[in-house]
Amino acid sequence: MNSAALNLDLTALLPALGMVAAAAAVLLLDLVNRGGRAPTRPWLPWGALAGVLVTAALSIWLIGQPAASFQGMAVHDERAQALNLVVLTGAALTILLSVRYIPNVNGQTGEYYSLILLVSAGMMVMGAATDLMVVFLALEIFSLGLYILAGLRRSDRRSSEAAMKYFLLGAFASAFFVYGAAFVYGATGSTRFDLIGDALLAGRADPLLLSAGVALLIAGFGFKVSLVPFHMWTPDVYQGAPTPVTAFMSIGTKAAAFAAFYRFFTEALATEQASWGMALAILAALTMTLGNLAALRQSSLKRLLAYSSIAHAGYILVGLTTAAAPGIDGALYYLIAYAFMNMGAFAVVILLERQGEMDALGSRLNGIARRQPMLALLATIFFFSLAGVPPFAGFFAKFYVFAAAVQGGWSWLAAIAMLNSAIGAWYYLRIVVNMYFAEPTAETRIEAEQLSVPLTVTLSLAAVFTVALGVLPWVWTELVQSGLVSVVVGGLAAR
Amino acid sequence: MALSIPYLLTVITFLPLVGAVLVTLVPSDGTKKWLALATTGGTFLVSLLLWTNWQQGEAGMQFVEEAVWFAPLGVRYALGVDGISLFLVLLTTFLMPIAVYFSILYVHKRVGAYMALMLLLETAMLGVFLSLDLVLFFVFFEASLIPMYFLIGEWGGQNRVYAAVKFFLYTFAGSALMVVALLIVYFSAGTFDIVALQNTPLPMAVQTWAFLAFSLAFAVKTPLFPFHTWLPDAHVQAPTAGSIILAGVLLKMGTYGFLRLAMPIFPQAAEQYGPLLGTLAVIGILYGALVALVQKDLKSLVAYSSVAHLGYVMLGVVSMNAQGVSGAVLQMVNHGLSTGALFLMVGLLYERRHTRLLSEFGGLWASVPVYTGLFLVVAMSSAGLPGLNGFVGEFTIMLGAYSYSPVFAVLAAAGVILAAWYMLTAFRKLAQGPITNPANDKANLKDLNAGELAMVLPLVLLFFVIGLFPNLFFDKINPSVEAMLATRSALIQQATAEQMPVLAETVEEQ
Amino acid sequence: MVPTSYYLILSAIIFVIGAAGVLGRRNALIIVMCVEMMLNSVNLTLIAFARQWDNLNGQVFVFLVMAVAAAEVAVGLAILIAHYHQSKSTNIDDVNVMKW
Amino acid sequence: MSFEMIFFILVGALSVGSAVGVVSSKVAVHSALFLLVHFATLAILYVTLNAQFLAAVQVIVYAGGIVILILFVIMLIGSAPLDTRAGYRNWVPYAGLGLGGALLAGISWNVLRMPAVALNPDANQGGVPVVLGLHLYSQNILLVELAAVLLLVALLGALLLARRPKAEEA
Structure with missing residues (x-):
């Protein structure tokens, strides 16, 4: 316990620190408002966005300089940076979506943006964590933030219900998670992934306690990423939360939880793969199938996207089931693709909302192609990509993940997943059918007030990246494996 | 011929895509129409370079282009063309200007989107025929669904949305398992390279599953009986130009898939399941013809005749001998031309009378002789009259099929008779007898004008060219087909040779 | 010395009672209390294991769980009050937790 | 049976009893009071496990902070939220009971098969604040x-x- 030997290298957590600093800066900026006037208020989102961009630059710069610190409690390797970029993408697009949206929902924008940044920081820490205690704290940081953000619209009953439901079930799940962590600690004497792995290798671990712990951990994780059968909160919370928050939630929680998931299973439980691989595979199959089947009969767009998000969690889990490098890289690719296409889809939902609402029926898209052909085109890109139709990002993401599954000997799982994406195609296609072929009704319109410049930017960025990631998938893998320089060089070489 | 273009295949494939972008950018409908026509025409002209710069007698891939697309999975951007795909590419680029020109005359609703989708479709179709990488193939294969889906759903007939959705879901679901299969193949063989895969022996278990999954995808696309039920819906509802392209090119993607991928890459599985596919093909031939016989709607008659014709193609593919396969390749082109032309003729009539019911017509000889005469030629080409293109293809296929299985050949020959029967019946109802409906009077019904003739005549001309000088085509097709068959039988021999020593040892032990 | 397993079973009983309360009760406040109970049972488990392994990690973990529990209660009660002001009821049945 | 064991059983029974009280009380205030008792019993158990400092923190944070906060909220929002009916929905308790029973049985089964380990009576040096603090603020x-x-x-x-x-x- 010699303090001189302590490793306090902050590099591993630099991006997360950046986000915390940005959050503090936004709070300070907001403090200037307290005089009664609000001279800095319009600057808050842009300040937050600047923080996100700086942090993203930091993350990219850190690629290729892996380091572990804090006595092995956190690392930053390429995958941690890739995860950071997924979370930061989600955060940046969420901030853009919020510029117009949030002032109508809740006046306290300063707290809102700093919470978004802090939640992102929590997610990023979770992606870098290599200790169950750090995972737990990070999980709680972003969960608490999201409970609050879900209940942001206090004048709306459904919002506060969503917050309450999310909180109660989330806290319940946390208890399971931490109980599982306790058993893993009990079985191995440590909470650090590498030490757990060592204990298992050396045969020092109690297998029964460990399996009880792992089962409880999976239940806790399952709640966070809404795996079937731990998914029942998802539709209501997604529907009730303010739409930008829902969008952020759907991407960020998946990214963070899956990162922790894979680190735990590959680093701590590497020797136990045979016993938990099948469990994960069954969970993945259930999650995909039930998510897609339930999505078939939704009329609310947000509920539909909620169930589709459950299904996508299942697809991503397929990548993790393999516990091998291709599966995990595939899952990361899936996450970034999902970040863009899902953000786009939620931006479309925002466009369709009316004053005081936080959801829209799918029928509002009926015939929208007649009135808003550009919007219809963008929405088509997002929905086709979510369905996994080439050449959009969603297709390559599925392909990558399922390839890993086949490689790992999980061909049956890949087959189930492919059949599921055919089911998924049905409900996404139904929306597209209605956009183009149904007759427009009085409901088919978008309110001028929803159509703001930041929203347009979000839509365009999401669409551009959804197409670009599908056509040039190597950009992402190169970026997160060897950094920006290699992408530029690679791009020049490809010419 | 000195003229050559670098990256010729990429240019051919993506020229229509560029056109599609331009079409959405230019302002007026008129410009959009003519720009689309210019793009398809230009693509056709550029694709003629494939013919002029062709290395005669060369069996392998020509004009090959290669680049890494996605290294972690070994996915490449690789294009190439050989004797098997050459004429399908030319068929595509040739039919597109005709389809676009027809649309210029008769499509007035949301022209820009329509033309852009047509051009996107062309890129996707060309990509399918030119891909040398399984994943690239699959991407184009699936991407072709999107524009066709919108073309049927937006510009089609009464039940267009139903037909469009059925079309999309059938084909999408059909190819879902193909993804898994091609991944299994990749991890077994270590490559997505189509040419390399044709030379790679695969374990029998892999072959079986992959062959079945690929076959399902292609059987839906072709469509092979009993996976054909989407086709009549799609055809009847599709706009005329959509039908021309659907029948002329899109269906070939299925048979091309069988020929390029399923049969040569999984030779033993193909041997094993060949009889099954052959049976389905023969059932398709007879079933399609019989159903066509009782159709009241001219367009669904042509649609069912497509099911029958593609049965021939499949029979040729299944027989896997030089005649059968070469015949199948040529017959794919023939079917594209003949059925495309038939849909064109039906479309021309429909635009005049806004009905396709045979009972509404009669006595057209008297009122529109040029149209009727050309219709007869087209119908005869489709029915396989000697001297026209259909005969050459079907006859060659029959030869191949006979040496594969005489029973199949005899049954398929019965299909030829049925084809003549339904075509002639349709023609009789359409053209002969007295004019019973005043709408068919000379005064009310206009004959083809110059613009319409310009669409039909090139097709008819090609019927004769292929029918009279088939060797012009076989010369380019045969080397590639023979090379493919040789590689394939080498693979089979290698596999049996590997089993033989085991057998020999067991014999010795006894 | 009381063996570790006794403590573990005691804490498992408490955990399950808490979980049953979360699933069975409709009053949100009581559910919050049940969750707190579950976290406490985890603390007991952790401390028991810490003694067994003779290392302090378990106790450090308990520290964190306590911090988390405090933060959770603060946030949860704030949400609860906000919801109460909204609907004048914390009866969780209206929230319909188990709806699929 | 040793004194320690008798003490453990008594405190444990009290702890389980108060937990049942929390879950089954019809009035939220009663639940909160049961919770207070429950937290206190746990603090006692912590002491028996060489975690004296945590026992103190337990009393301060839980009993002194959290329960008071809950009582405060009960006062704030009154008795309106309190569920006067049975408070149980038809199938959930049974499902919960089944799952809970399974969980309990599974954990007990696992735990009882744990090999007996020699326990160090001075484990963790009695969990005194200095040791714990050093551990917390260094590693x-x-x-x-x-x-x-x-x-x-x-x-x-x-x-x-x-x-x-x-x-x-x-």
């Missing part, structure tokens, strides 16, 4: 930092939810 400093962020989030969140927005004030 585990990251956790403390993260806990700070967590509390910041909770603070901001409570602020965001509890304070009237400016728009409503106006």
